[in-house]
Amino acid sequence: MAILETENMVDNKPTVTGTVQSVFYENPGNFFKILLIKIAHKTIDWHEPEIVVTGSFGEIKEDERYTFYGKVITHPKYGQQFQADNYQVDQPTTKTGLVAYLSGEKFAGIGQKTAEKIVDTLGLDAIDKILADSTVLAPLGLNDKKQATLVETLTINNGMEQIIIGLNNYGFGSSMAYNIYQTYHEDTLKIIQENPYQLVADIAGIGFKRADNLAEKIGFAADSPARIQGALMQALNELTNQAGDTFTQAKPLLAASIQLMEQARNVAIDPNLVAEQLMVLAHDGKVVGDENRIYPNGLYNAEWQIANHLMRIENERDKISYPKHDLDKEIRRLEKRFKMSYDDVQKNAIKLAMTHRAFLLTGGPGTGKTTIINGIVTLFAELNGLSLDINEYKDTPFPILLAAPTGRAAKRMSETTGLPASTIHRLLGITGRENNPDIDSKELEGGLLIVDEMSMVDTYLFRSLIRAVPSNMQVVFVGDKDQLPSVGAGQVFFDLLQSQAIPAIELQQIYRQDDESTIIPLAHEINQGQLPADLLQPQKDRSFIQCSPYQIESVIKQVVTKAKDRGFETKDIQVLAPMYRGAAGIDQLNPMIQNIMNPKVDDRKKQVSLGNVHYRIGDKILHLVNSPELNVFNGEIGQITGITYAKDSDDKMDELTIAFDSTEITYKRTEWHKITLAYCTSIHKAQGSEFEMVILPLVNQYQRMLKRNLLYTAVTRARSLLILIGEPSAFDKAAKELSANRQTTLKERIISVFNGEKVSQAVKTASVGLTEAKPTVEKLTPAKAAAPEQLALVDDADDSEETIQEAPANYELTPALVSGHQIDPMIGMADLTPYTFMTSAK
Numbered sequence: 001m002a003i004l005e006t007e008n009m010v011d012n013k014p015t016v017t018g019t020v021q022s023v024f025y026e027n028p029g030n031f032f033k034i035l036l037i038k039i040a041h042k043t044i045d046w047h048e049p050e051i052v053v054t055g056s057f058g059e060i061k062e063d064e065r066y067t068f069y070g071k072v073i074t075h076p077k078y079g080q081q082f083q084a085d086n087y088q089v090d091q092p093t094t095k096t097g098l099v100a101y102l103s104g105e106k107f108a109g110i111g112q113k114t115a116e117k118i119v120d121t122l123g124l125d126a127i128d129k130i131l132a133d134s135t136v137l138a139p140l141g142l143n144d145k146k147q148a149t150l151v152e153t154l155t156i157n158n159g160m161e162q163i164i165i166g167l168n169n170y171g172f173g174s175s176m177a178y179n180i181y182q183t184y185h186e187d188t189l190k191i192i193q194e195n196p197y198q199l200v201a202d203i204a205g206i207g208f209k210r211a212d213n214l215a216e217k218i219g220f221a222a223d224s225p226a227r228i229q230g231a232l233m234q235a236l237n238e239l240t241n242q243a244g245d246t247f248t249q250a251k252p253l254l255a256a257s258i259q260l261m262e263q264a265r266n267v268a269i270d271p272n273l274v275a276e277q278l279m280v281l282a283h284d285g286k287v288v289g290d291e292n293r294i295y296p297n298g299l300y301n302a303e304w305q306i307a308n309h310l311m312r313i314e315n316e317r318d319k320i321s322y323p324k325h326d327l328d329k330e331i332r333r334l335e336k337r338f339k340m341s342y343d344d345v346q347k348n349a350i351k352l353a354m355t356h357r358a359f360l361l362t363g364g365p366g367t368g369k370t371t372i373i374n375g376i377v378t379l380f381a382e383l384n385g386l387s388l389d390i391n392e393y394k395d396t397p398f399p400i401l402l403a404a405p406t407g408r409a410a411k412r413m414s415e416t417t418g419l420p421a422s423t424i425h426r427l428l429g430i431t432g433r434e435n436n437p438d439i440d441s442k443e444l445e446g447g448l449l450i451v452d453e454m455s456m457v458d459t460y461l462f463r464s465l466i467r468a469v470p471s472n473m474q475v476v477f478v479g480d481k482d483q484l485p486s487v488g489a490g491q492v493f494f495d496l497l498q499s500q501a502i503p504a505i506e507l508q509q510i511y512r513q514d515d516e517s518t519i520i521p522l523a524h525e526i527n528q529g530q531l532p533a534d535l536l537q538p539q540k541d542r543s544f545i546q547c548s549p550y551q552i553e554s555v556i557k558q559v560v561t562k563a564k565d566r567g568f569e570t571k572d573i574q575v576l577a578p579m580y581r582g583a584a585g586i587d588q589l590n591p592m593i594q595n596i597m598n599p600k601v602d603d604r605k606k607q608v609s610l611g612n613v614h615y616r617i618g619d620k621i622l623h624l625v626n627s628p629e630l631n632v633f634n635g636e637i638g639q640i641t642g643i644t645y646a647k648d649s650d651d652k653m654d655e656l657t658i659a660f661d662s663t664e665i666t667y668k669r670t671e672w673h674k675i676t677l678a679y680c681t682s683i684h685k686a687q688g689s690e691f692e693m694v695i696l697p698l699v700n701q702y703q704r705m706l707k708r709n710l711l712y713t714a715v716t717r718a719r720s721l722l723i724l725i726g727e728p729s730a731f732d733k734a735a736k737e738l739s740a741n742r743q744t745t746l747k748e749r750i751i752s753v754f755n756g757e758k759v760s761q762a763v764k765t766a767s768v769g770l771t772e773a774k775p776t777v778e779k780l781t782p783a784k785a786a787a788p789e790q791l792a793l794v795d796d797a798d799d800s801e802e803t804i805q806e807a808p809a810n811y812e813l814t815p816a817l818v819s820g821h822q823i824d825p826m827i828g829m830a831d832l833t834p835y836t837f838m839t840s841a842k
């Protein structure tokens with residue numbers, strides 16, 4: 001069998017050849033296996049008849065013979081074993097052997113004669129030739145059935161091995177090899193050979209640099225079209241994802257692509273070539289240029305599709321009417337029923353929701369969004385003669401659908417309405433990880449859909465949602481437009497509101513004030529760009545501790561210790577920080593708070609570690625990725641409920657069991673990259689969650705992070721207590737600084753579709769924008785192209801968390817400076833024991 005020649009396969013690499021006695025272990029999630037081999041031949045110093053071999057292998061058959069390449073290692077627990085980094089299935093090497101193999105029982109219908117004919121015609125490497133190109137069998141005149149059996153059996157028996165061997169040769173580990181194989185199957189090696197940059201688009205975890213490394217080995221030149229296109233696609237995705245934009249411009253795109261290429265290989269790239277390839281990508285439909293904008297094809301289409309689907313839904317508008325009902329009267333009945341009176345804006349919101357196919361409701365905290373959702377649901381059920389008793393829908397779906405982007409938000413929605421609510425992903429039956437974003441989700445069933453926390457919904461998710469809405473369904477989108485936009489590209493809720501194409505109401509009157517909360521008024525003042533005069537004065541539910549950046553850790557330590565002493569539990573206290581690194585960064589604060597809230601008291605307390613991060617039972621954990629199949633989403637917080645050490649687990653791997661709101665999940669060590677400690681999280685990750693006590697450090701070092709929507713989102717996470725720490729001027733700057741809107745064109749798309757412009761016309765002009773690329777080249781000499789100032793846009797992601805500078809090395813934190821401060825965050829809350837606080841909380 002042909003082995004791909006790479007540095008892994010040097011002739012003198014130690015080998016073990018032998019038959020498989022038994023497969024001790026195989027990980028179903030990747031290709032890792034542990035085998036016991038009866039040795040036939042070896043080049044290593046080994047005196048036993050058998051040896052344990054570990055590595056990344058395709059399907060391994062017992063009693064078959066393989067040759068393994070690798071080295072003998074000493075495993076700390078299991079002693080000496082052979083760690084293979086590659087292998088090869090031993091094929092017959094003589095004519096007699098090969099004929100016997102091909103005429104064997106595996107190959108039904110192929111007898112001795114046919115087998116001889118195959119070997120005579122194609123030679124001893126007949127198998128490789130057939131696998132590479134089955135048309136080599138044509139001259140043999142086999143009937144179709146025989147030929148098909150032969151190719152199919154060879155592929156099943158050898159194809160996968162060959163691919164895994166190929167992937168091993170390219171240096172991919174078990175899990176990555178598995179992911180790649182699962183994506184491309186039998187085309188794996190062909191795709192890699194033809195265009196390794198394809199991996200960047202299709203395989204999570206493979207970036208341009210890795211693909212380029214591979215491509216260089218395979219022989220792709222620095223200026224090859226595939227390489228330039230790979231860099232352009234990666235740069236386009238980075239530029240749009242980082243900033244949350246749905247498009248970028250030629251200049252930053254060319255600059256970022258050139259930078260990617262020049263960093264991966266030290267070869268200057270002519271910007272003209274890059275501009276040329278950008279045109280090719282546009283021609284092939286992978287990017288779209290429109291005026292001076294350049295979009296990834298998926299986002300471009302998604303914006304248009306959203307606009308068209310909204311129009312489709314809105315077109316059905318005339319069909320809703322409740323002729324027999326006087327809505328004003330119905331609303332008065334609702335008021336009686338709920339023992340409250342809605343203000344005029346709220347009444348209008350209910351009416352618009354009842355009489356339109358699509359309706360938008362925005363408002364800050366405590367303005368009555370939940371109250372209005374409840375009103376809409378109740379009135380809709382009454383006017384349509386529907387029961388809200390879930391028990392009456394055993395055989396039919398519940399006709400009112402409630403959904404939110406995260407499990408936590410869906411749970412809250414369900415609690416406040418008393419009705420079933422689910423995540424949007426679950427509602428649509430999608431995982432969010434489909435390779436093809438155009439995959440159709442199922443059409444929704446029901447009369448009314450209400451989606452909460454709309455500011456967290458990104459362009460792709462909204463596209464999936466809106467196209468699943470049947471034309472006879474009414475939809476209500478609820479959110480707070482002033483919160484941070486979604487993590488993924490777009491600012492859908494904001495753009496929907498801005499388009500003014502769909503009826504919308506903004507609730508502004510604050511109602512949740514009667515408990516003397518000062519947090520909600522503070523949030524609204526921040527939204528107006530100002531801070532209250534009493535910001536620094538202790539209030540019943542908030543306080544401010546002034547300190548410098550280098551005192552923050554110590555101050556938080558004191559606050560958390562005090563809170564714990566007063567009986568607050570881990571889940572009640574949340575520290576929110578804008579950045580990961582630096583003296584007041586998340587990475588630094590997490591272990592410090594963990595040691596207060598969940599210390600390792602003695603050696604009996606179970607603990608497992610990944611790098612510097614230690615995990616113990618009771619630890620608060622943040623889930624970092626969307627795992628809709630497990631019903632856990634990016635930003636959800638859980639708690640470790642179990643630790644299983646490798647020696648006690650089936651897979652011989654450490655395991656953590658974590659309880660989330662709606663589910664419990666066990667993570668093997670290989671999956672721990674999906675989690676981290678959650679004592680301190682970023683403000684982005686906390687979006688959609690609320691906590692009893694929020695501790696928020698802000699200092700001027702955070703600079704560009706200090707934006708109004710960041711401060712507003714952080715403050716509105718606090719349900720009962722808010723402790724602000726740091727420099728008052730940083731809070732002031734944040735309140736004043738409006739964050740720049742994201743670059744999107746959803747608003748324009750909606751307006752043009754609602755004004756009757758056909759999408760096809762818009763698409764016709766789509767490649768025009770790329771002419772921008774050419775003039776841009778003139779301004780971008782190769783030397784200039786990679787200069788940092790040209791690449792400023794990459795840094796301009798004003799709402800992405802970023803690194804701040806570490807304290808200067810010679811900076812000394814004087815204890816006096818810290819302890820000199822009178823720190824009592826609970827001033828004014830002295831009599832708020834956790835008990836009274838819990839009962840007085842909302």
Ligand SMILES: Nc1ncnc2c1ncn2[C@@H]1O[C@H](COP(=O)(O)OP(=O)(O)OP(=O)(O)O)[C@@H](O)[C@H]1O
Pocket residue numbers: 340341342343346363364365366367368369370371372511512
């Ligand atoms: N018209 C009204 N009259 C009196 N009280 C009201 C009115 N509207 C809402 N409220 C009360 O105000 C409080 C906040 O309302 P609600 O929970 O609906 O707001 P919200 O916008 O959903 O808040 P949040 O986003 O913070 O959850 C509730 O106690 C609610 O009963």
